[in-house]
Amino acid sequence: MKSYYDCEPTLSDNDVLDVCKQGYLRLEAVVPEEINERVRAFLMENTSHEPTEILYEDWFVEGVIKNPQAAGAVRSLLGVNFGLPLLMSNHRVEYPTEAQAWHRDGNSKFTHELRNLQVFYLPQDCTMEMGPTEIIPGTHLLYSANDHLKHLDRVRGSEYMAGPAGSIFITVYSIWHRRSTSTRAQKPGVRNNLKYNYFRTAPPQRDWCIDPDFNFGNAPYLPERDSGYYRDIWLAASHAAEMFLWLCGKHAQFRTEGGQTWPLNGSAARFTDAPYGVPPGL
Numbered sequence: 001m002k003s004y005y006d007c008e009p010t011l012s013d014n015d016v017l018d019v020c021k022q023g024y025l026r027l028e029a030v031v032p033e034e035i036n037e038r039v040r041a042f043l044m045e046n047t048s049h050e051p052t053e054i055l056y057e058d059w060f061v062e063g064v065i066k067n068p069q070a071a072g073a074v075r076s077l078l079g080v081n082f083g084l085p086l087l088m089s090n091h092r093v094e095y096p097t098e099a100q101a102w103h104r105d106g107n108s109k110f111t112h113e114l115r116n117l118q119v120f121y122l123p124q125d126c127t128m129e130m131g132p133t134e135i136i137p138g139t140h141l142l143y144s145a146n147d148h149l150k151h152l153d154r155v156r157g158s159e160y161m162a163g164p165a166g167s168i169f170i171t172v173y174s175i176w177h178r179r180s181t182s183t184r185a186q187k188p189g190v191r192n193n194l195k196y197n198y199f200r201t202a203p204p205q206r207d208w209c210i211d212p213d214f215n216f217g218n219a220p221y222l223p224e225r226d227s228g229y230y231r232d233i234w235l236a237a238s239h240a241a242e243m244f245l246w247l248c249g250k251h252a253q254f255r256t257e258g259g260q261t262w263p264l265n266g267s268a269a270r271f272t273d274a275p276y277g278v279p280p281g282l
């Protein structure tokens with residue numbers, strides 16, 4: 001049965017823009033240890049790769065699915081009355097094992113319209129040796145067929161979703177990812193990594209934690225040059241700006257003139273508050 005949830009948003013304008021640029025958000029150790037412990041015990045008994053029964057446990061829904069920090073971020077990105085997960089997957093892996101092939105999940109759409117989120121929750125510590133999920137920031141808006149992605153190996157600028165128990169990673173569904181290698185593990189073990197989706201039901205609008213000083217003309221749409229970002233940062237800035245404006249309910253105003261104009265702001269830094277080409281009325 002579908003169910004919906006609403007809560008206070010927790011993300012600021014810059015936080016939302018950062019998700020548009022990076023395609024993910026890291027929330028470390030946000031689930032209390034007593035819940036993590038209960039989840040671990042549940043997963044010892046239920047070793048299926050689809051332990052959807054856990055969604056019928058009130059303590060799990062309250063502690064994980066409606067976790068205030070995670071749900072607050074989801075509320076910020078998907079709007080009021082967002083849909084709760086219907087399916088639970090467990091990327092349960094016996095390690096050591098080789099890395100998975102790079103891929104994006106089935107039915108990915110590479111679009112500025114953020115209509116769902118893919119979330120990973122670690123009920124146990126996940127170290128680098130245990131083969132954490134690895135993602136490539138910025139690729140959520142870069143189309144590639146899995147036929148091509150599987151030829152990639154080590155990618156400069158990738159990020160690992162290693163972290164302490166109780167960590168939640170919120171991603172845009174289409175981001176390129178894989179399970180990283182765990183061949184360096186000293187002894188065998190089992191890694192649990194729960195994965196589930198949330199869904200948008202409301203039209204997008206700028207109803208997260210609004211910063212009154214946020215300047216649409218001069219906001220940091222451009223990814224940092226030195227971060228090892230996989231993509232062409234100039235095109236990525238334009239994609240991030242389009243997604244951000246869509247989330248603000250302002251997509252009709254989105255347009256870019258190319259060159260040194262908005263959303264690139266380098267040429268404007270010394271002389272004006274905003275570059276040339278800022279869409280009228282923003």
Ligand SMILES: [Fe+2]
Binds near residue numbers: 103104105177
């Ligand atoms: Fe996947």
